[in-house]
Amino acid sequence: MPVTLVSTNPHGGETLVTHRVHDAHEIDLRLTRAHDAQRAWRSVPRAARADHLRRIAVALRAHVDVLATTATMEMGKPITAARGEVEKCAVCCEWYADHASLLDPLPGPLPSDEIRHDPLGVLFAIMPWNFPYWQVMRVVAPALLVGNTVVLKLAENVSGCALALETALQDAGGLDGLLQVLLVSHDAAPGIIADARIAAVTLTGSERAGAAVAAAAGAALKPVVLELGGSDPFLVWHDVDVPAVARAAAVARCQNSGQSCIAAKRFLVHDAVYDTFLAAFIEAMRALKVSDPRAIDTDLGPLVSLEARDALHAQVQATLALGGVAQLGCTNPGSRTAWYAPSIVTDIPAGSPMAVDELFGPVAGVWRVHDLDEAIALANSTRFGLGSSVWTNDADVAARCASEFQAGSVMINQAVASDPALPFGGVKTSGYGRELGAAGLAAFANLKTVRGLRREAYSD
Helix, strand or coil: CCEEEEECCCCCCCCEEEECCHHHHHHHHHHHHHHHHHHHCCCCCCHHHHHHHHHHCCCCCHHHHHHHHHHHHHHCHHHHHHHHHHHHHHHHHHHHHHHHHHCCCEEECCCCCCEEEEEEEEEEEEEEEEEECHHHHHHHHHHHHHCEEEEEEEEEHHHHHHHHHHHHHHCCCCCCEEECCCCCCCCHHHHHHHHHEEEEEECCCHHHHHHHHHHHHHHCCEEEECCCCCCCCEEEECCCCCCHHHHHHHHHHHHHHHCCCEEEEEEEEHHHHHHHHHHHHHHHHHHCEEEECCCCCECCCCCCCHHHHHHHHHHCCCHHHHEEEEECCCCCCCCCCCCCEEEEEEEECCCCHHHHCCCCEEEEEEEEEEHHHHHHHHHCCCCCCCEEECCCCCCHHHHHHHHHHCCCCCCCCHHHHHHEEHHHHHCCCHEEECCCCHHHHHHHHEEEECCCCCCCHHCC
């Protein structure tokens, strides 16, 4: 088990900061603080909890410079995108504050019935590096509104982001301990999950991490929500504005430098427009600006690490070795920094890494399809089921895809994106459970059934 957590700048390659991991005593203190805070927080009126979310939104905006710069330095996110991520977190807090009535008791079949959203307790959130604020706040905002508190383990390479976020939330005031950051490695997670002060667990991460956390939560009989990987299909039908869709495809693939579970990864293109789309897609990908992530006009920064870059390139090379054809990029610069240029591969063989696995970086695979049956079968051919999109002017095509795509979301003529108002999650090996929207409140609430409480019987 490591004794330090190291943050490295993927752009420059230098070590930014080294943090000592929390020892058993510090972990215990922080779990106790979160547990004690939750006992008090659950009794705070819902309207006051909503007001606190509004104060958090103000604090996030006040801290945007530090938060965004820290993400840019620690994981290479372009600064404009990093600032946008912080703003989305603030909007999420405001959305939940404005929709606190979603926690109103639900009626039952009898007049004396009500179904309440009671808090569970302390949530343990295990979150990744690629969206170090959004992944956290989309859990924290609904959790706090319900009356829970949160203990956070953010990915080890973005510990600075975790601490910056904790500071921002502390500046919002309120009870001490609503969000507690644990600087620990993944080895510590099973013990924390088993701790009696932890009521539930949520993880966004890899399939491997999800399986391990699900096993630990299952052994402790604790609820868990998992949002795992994706290999989202992006279906291009023959009736679209091809140049416009090609530009949208480049953005959809390369959001967050391609390091997003919901980035489009598999582009399924109708034979009638395949050649035209491919040429326009190559042009759109080539036009993206790959540069210093600190520059406001940068589209793509580096990948998160040299290891991530080399793993991505190995997947690409394995696909090419099996018969895939490189149409753009697909080269490893071999530098000390983690750059990887936008890349496109066609003629992708079945069973190759690009057909089977998730690629976390700006590499797009393009397939030719001849009819809707073939397109739907190909869209559903992976073990993943997170997001999907279909680009068409034919309502019947869109409706059939919406019905038959095996995914947690289907977007029509728009890229996949999470929205505070809508449930988010996946099926198959992309996880289970939902975050955001009303589902994000119910995910970590005790839906308590109360029958027979006739308030008039107890009033004077």
